[in-house]
Amino acid sequence: MHRFIIVGGGAGGLELATRLGDRFGSPDEKTPPKAQVTLVDRNPTHIWKPLLHEVAAGSMDPFTQELEYAAQALWHGFEFQQGELVGLNRAKKTITIGPLRDEHAGELLPERELEYDTLVVAIGSTTHFFGVEGAQQNSIALDTVGQAELFRKRLIAACMRAEHFAPEPVAAGVEEAEEEPGVAPAPRIQVAIVGAGATGVELSAELRNTAQVLSAYGLHKLDPKHDIGIVLIEAGPRILPALQERVSSATAELLTKLGVKLFTGETVAEVSSDSIRTASGKTIRADLTVWAAGIKAPAILANLDGLPTNRLGQLVVRRTLQTEIDDNVFALGDCAACPWPGNERNVPPRAQAAHQQASFLFKSLERLLQGKPLPEYTYRDFGSLVSLGHYSAVGNLMGGLIGGNMLIEGLFARFMYMSLYRLHIAALHGYARMVLDTVAHWLRRSTAPRVKLH
Incomplete structure (x- = not known):
């Protein structure tokens, strides 16, 4: 049985684990899985990172938007392992997960090694302080x-x-x-x-x-x-x-x-x-x-058994999203330095890029199991939107599709911005549950203050 391990439960990693679990996992206890899919993350829950500014401002209660990894794993046929990536052995095809500790109960799980046939690194990015004093x-x-x-x-x-x-x-x-x-x-x-x-x-x-x-x-x-x-x-x-x-x-x-x-x-x-x-x-x-001045790749990427990184610490990948020196290790999202044909810079670290790469990699890994050659990824720029709260939104739309950019703002831009998160929910749960979640969110907001007050 082929063993897939995805490290990182952000937008791209969780979407990929969900789709692989739906495709290759066991739909019930009687049916054996076609492949073993494991998601690793240091946190027990997922929240869409572009929402964190709303959490900081109090306009979103994170506990109503967080998704339990263990529950998602049960619903979609994959396994969840909580812990932080601390090492990689490419010769043995193993990753090392650090011990899981609780500030009150002490060590809950010891350091562990997991074996893989295909490894996908999707651990995102961290804040870059640029060495500024204080x-x-x-x-x-x-x-x-x-x-x-x-x-x-x-x-x-x-x-x-x-x-x-x-x-x-x-x-x-x-x-x-x-x-x-x-x-x-x-x-x-x-x-x-x-x-x-x-x-x-x-x-x-x-x-x-x-x-x-x-x-x-x-x-x-x-x-x-x-x-x-x-x-x-x-x-x-x-x-x-x-x-x-x-x-x-x-x-x-x-x-x-x-x-x-x-x-x-x-x-x-x-x-x-x-x-x-x-x-x-x-x-x-x-x-x-x-x-909020910049991002960089997590420090662990520089110590992953010799995998090449760039000056920002990202794993250097080919257009197949495979790392330069190991065909069995892939990377996607903010932690991957992926070429962007026709541009001097790499694929930008945006949520839409992680979503595209997760969808691309799902199809690629299906071809991998069938022994077929892997396709090459091409980033499609659908433009960018910036929310200004309930006041407005601005952005440029469909830039990569029409060869130009259309400036949008106001109510239409705000609607488009809100739909991005709903599309993320649909990728994790399907469109039916996304609609139910939208209705439930609206009902909660109608009976709660607009800002979390405690």
């Missing part, structure tokens, strides 16, 4: 649900504290969120977001809505727009540098209307507990700092 210690990244929840709780605590205690005096030369000093009093709280890519932009817009909701529910009596300042800091000349300039300009205009102050062309040199210092000499007040 960045890792004094800012919060948004890689996990735990980090997003930590920021949300600190934001609520800061709002409640600011209402009852006099603000600290602001040092000379420290930038505030108001455009012109003297026009309005300085904000009681200032949130700084480093990095104006999709995550930073979406979080800044979502936080403005959160401030209004927290005030409406009486958690504080601060003015949502003037007492809570939001600044967005970007090293490049404009926000959303990976997207077209017209998308960036439209987004900047909308954020400015929401009262978000933009600092572009400012490289962060140091992050302290209450401020950010830039390379140009500016000091920006920051009661809370979120770091």
Whole structure:
């Protein structure tokens, strides 16, 4: 029996494990499986990573959106092993999973070795702090649900504290969120977001809505727009540098209307507990700092039995998604450096790329078992969408299909953005359950506050 192991239960890895389990797993106890499919992840649950900014802002309760890996495995004919990848032996065709520990109960599972015939690495990416002094210690990244929840709780605590205690005096030369000093009093709280890519932009817009909701529910009596300042800091000349300039300009205009102050062309040199210092000499007040300035591959990839990596630590793969020196090891998603024909750069680290690669690899692995040659993957750019909360959305649509780009914004763009997550749910559960999940989500929202308040 062929043994498939997928390491990483993100969007691409979980979709691949689900489809392989449906195709080759055992539909019932009486029918033997055609292949053994195992998913490995260090966490017990899955959440779609593009939603983490909503978790951080409190506009999404993660516990209503998380999916239990063990349950998904039972429903779709694969096995789940919880643990972190710590080693690979390509000669023996084994991976090593580190021990599983609980902070209260101690070690739950020992270190284990799993044998494979085909290994797929899909462990995603982590935050890149670029060696900036104090960045890792004094800012919060948004890689996990735990980090997003930590920021949300600190934001609520800061709002409640600011209402009852006099603000600290602001040092000379420290930038505030108001455009012109003297026009309005300085904000009681200032949130700084480093990095104006999709995550930073979406979080800044979502936080403005959160401030209004927290005030409406009486958690504080601060003015949502003037007492809570939001600044967005970007090293490049404009926000959303990976997207077209017209998308960036439209987004900047909308954020400015929401009262978000933009600092572009400012490289962060140091992050302290209450401020950010830039390379140009500016000091920006920051009661809370979120770091969303870049990503890199997990460090473990550099120690996987000699598999080649690039400067970002990604596994270098061919267009078949096989690693350069081992046909039995594949990689997909953010952790894979995959060629993009006709472009100088590799396939971008986007959710749509991981979804495409999971679908491609499912068909490829079917051909592998049949002894047929493997096809080559070609990335299709369907454009990009950026959510600005319930206010709006902007993006460029169908760029790779029509040879150009169509700028979209407003309600239509918001609908398209929301449909991306629903398509992910459909890939995991089918369209019937996706529709039921959508209805259930709407019913929950109709009887719950718009922001998680505790």
